[in-house]
Amino acid sequence: MPADILAKKMSQAVTGEKAWRHLEAISEATAANGGHRADGSPGYDASTQYLTRTLTAAGYKVKRQEFSFLDYEIFSEKASVTAPNPRTLTPIIARFSISTPEGGLTAPVVVPSGKSTGCTANDYAGQDVKGKIVLVDVNDCFITQKQITASEMGAVAVLMNVNAPNPQLNLRYRMVPPEDARIPIATLNRGEAEQLKSDIAAGPVTVNVDLRGRNKMTKTYNLLADTPTGRADNTVVMGAHIDSVDTTPGMNDNAAASAMLLETAVQMAPYWKHVKNRVRFAWWAAEEKGISGSQYYVDQLNEADRSGTALYLNLEMIGSPNFLRQVYNGQTADGPGPAGSDRISGLIGGYFADRGLPTAGLVLDGRSDHSPFIAAGIPAGGVNAGSDAVKTPEQAKVFGGTVGEMLDPCYHQACDTLANVNRTIFEQNGRAMAWAVGRFAVDTSDVNGK
Structure with a gap:
């Protein structure tokens, strides 16, 4: 034929x-x-x-091709504004993120002084982010680079605005490669991120993030049929x-x-x-x-x-x-x-x-x-x-x-x-x-x- x-x-x-x-x-x-x-x-x-x-x-005749891969087990993905107006946030931890201590860490949250995506040191020019949580926007570079840059500037954690059209939509990202994970990082939906930015513009804001997970191996399989x-x-x-x-x-x-x-x-x-x-x-x-x-x-x-x-x-x-x-x-x-x-x-x-x-x-x-x-x-x-x-x-x-x-x-x-x-x-x-x-x-x- x-x-x-x-x-x-x-x-x-x-x-x-x-x-x-x-x-x-x-x-x-x-x-x-x-x-x-x-x-x-x-x-x-x-x-x-x-x-x-x-x-x-x-x-x-169907074949199962079994293998194991590096996975990530999540224990906690919680956050809250502790001051000045306490409220709960709904973060999604990135796969292979570094963990916070149990109970989380509490620190001031700031946005980059330059470009909001926080990909380079220039985005934090003239700004002291040591010991702080940085809130950055999606795009311009992969999430892994954002947390590397923030870590090098002395930040203790990163929150990233996924900036989707639906203000309630959030997505899970991952560190690529996993060994480049430096500090805890999670995403926020656009609605929560924009409110947080508005609060920061009005004065100091403190946030607690409890982000914990660990690497593990998972067994699975492909299916093949010839x-x-x-x-x-x-x-x-x-x-x-x-x-x-x-x-x-x-x-x-x-x-x-x-x-x-x-x-x-x-x-x-x-x-x-x-x-x-x-x-x-x-x-x-x-x-x-x-x-x-x-x-x-x-x-x-x-x-x-x-x-x-x-x-x-x-x-x-x-x-x-x-x-x-x-x-x-x-x-x-x-x-x-x-x-x-x-x-x-x-x-x-x-x-x-x-x-x-x-x-x-x-x-x-x-x-x-x-x-x-x-x-x-x-x-x-x-x-x-x-x-x-x-x-x-x-x-x-x-x-x-x-x-x-x-x-x-x-x-x-x-x-x-x-x-x-x-x-x-x-x-x-x-x-x-x-x-x-x-x-x-x-x-x-x-x-x-x-």
Whole structure:
């Protein structure tokens, strides 16, 4: 069967309605087992058991790739204004943060004298922050650099305003690398941070922060399922992470993509005899914990395995409610991705263009499971409907939606339920990726020359 024919058949066979049944099953498994799918949790196991049963029924042999990764156990994430007007704050400690003493530490809180993001010493020019807690804004540099700078200036802790459009939204960040953690650090939602800034402008403010956790090792596993046909030395890998953070049921992030990947695998089974390049379907663990699952997978590849991996296709947050129809554009932050990545982008983008659906390019950044493949020199591409970026007026003219809101207002929040998944973009992204894997299952020659 020619590549274009299998691509067409796959895009017709995979539908949002069929994949939605899998998403409902993952939702039920998550809800009945603690309400999230963090690695090592009952929700993770229940969801992967559903994947395994469904794949086995379709004829696949499912492999669990077990590994351990550096995790962070949280004991306390509390804060309060102690003077002049006492009130409770709701911080979220950064993963791998240094801990305060039990009971916390109490100190004056100040904002940088220069740029509010607090990335460099110049942001504190002429200011004494020794023994104080600094309140900084998100952006300009990673959170790790903010606390390094604050530590070097003598601060005892950092609070960071996530500055999201929703004043009540807060997110958990992490220290990268963990060994660069210097002082306790946590995030505040915009509403609390702005009130705190207003109080500081009016006079001295004292805050107590009780932020405690410790590093630990967590055991988990990836799920892998291969087509029994096709060249093993030219394997097409298609993946999505199945884990979630522990504050959400994670339906858009990333159960929707996992469900669509499952339906794609099921619909490919009748076409195994036409598969010329082995397809490996992968459900990654610990994406939310430093992209650890896909990194482990890539780390286990020997040279023959790496050269025998034709390409990687990634599905990430494919049903965002305030979506952009984003296609990874073959570029990294430092320049072109591995040879062939731009061709993957062009083909997926062309699928949408042929149907009159506009797309936006998205850089192959370090925020999802394509990252380890890119670092290993393996071409990669895929789709992503968006997370915490804020929709611009220009984007709304093309894609609709709400200006000034995050592409997924429920990103890492309790509201990321089934109701948060936009079924239109969910199906569009799913059909596009089913088309892509059908095409590459037969022909990757224009990507890697094989």
